[in-house]
Amino acid sequence: MVVKSITGVKMGGGIDQIRAKVLEAQETVQELLQLVESETLPGSREGRGEPVDRSEWGEKVWEGVPAAVSPLAHMERIKILRALREGGKYFTELMNETGLSHSPLRFHLNVLIQGRYASQEYSRGRYLITRLGLEGLRHGAILASLREGQAQAEERETKNAGER
């Protein structure tokens, strides 16, 4: 794991070691981007494994990035997705687990459903996480870890530069 590599840098390990770790992290980000480039994207019909071929979508994929990412850019929605990752939940269960009251929870669920990160069962009315939701959580966690790792490495680099 990249994060472990970065956070594994021991204090006083030397600027070269830190540089190497930052480089490693940057390479991993590049690899991830290449992976995104090469992979087909999860389809809008959640959980059914019907992907859209990115090559057919072309440049439009980049236009879709902000709309795809923005539903995740809120801590309460991450909380909801994490709760749903454990299994389908009724509205009141989600209220209890997230600590959100009725209207804010409904608002955030709407955003997640419109973004196709969550869905609602027709029959029982439970809320479910979609395949996109699972991937969103996973990729979000990777980006957050990379960002934090890089920030820590840069901080150490600055500190070491100051000590020299």
Next chain:
Amino acid sequence: MLGRKRTDELVVADEMMHIREDCTLVDEQGLVFSLCSGTRAFTVLVDGVRRGLVFLGRGDYALNSEIRIHGARFSKLYSESFEGWGVILTDEENWSRLETLLDASRAGKPDTSDGTPQECSEAKLAEKAREELASLIGDWEDDLSAKIGWRFKVRTSKGTTSLSLRKGRYAYSSPDAKLAVADQDTLSLREGGLSLSLKGDKVAMKTEGGRVTVASSGNKIAMVSPDGGIAAAGGLLGEKGPDALQIVSEEIAKIGYTPS
């Protein structure tokens, strides 16, 4: 009539509804408005047409405010729980939807298992509802018989909060914030010592420190210090000056707006 200046007439129906399940009455245009089970409500008629509710109970609302400054978007969710008397009014076509929702939440006759004669308690509460409605809408001087979209007024633990929302334009007023939005690029906001007005790419801002920033584009900024002296005038800062967007985004971040 309820002693108002408007030409419309508001009447509170005698029959009381008892909301038995939590119920979301509004879920559109970034507004969610819900009432909790146990809330008692009376239908409000405007000029003889059913248009809303005056209610006694609990509920909450969430209003998503989105603003755009120099192409960057920021949002904040205003949300509060309320308790006690409140009012919600809307247009005739919305009311029919609302009525369906109320049916779905099994709104019906109140439980009289406490032994209180139902007619007596209902009549008293209806009378109180009329008083409360008059008190709540006392400062609404516009014509409610016209198209109003959604309008509510409730009492939260902090004080009275009201919202008027129609076709994406809204005016929100709470003890913490006052916000009038014509569209994402045209608004006026007062919250937490910050006063911000936005019209297209023109931004006027006043912070607690007294600084005023006016920007006609990203780099043309006039900053007035608390003592009134002009630190820099439009265009003088040029490319090297502080970016208006950066200054404004830092200030609105302090009151909870995040990039979206």
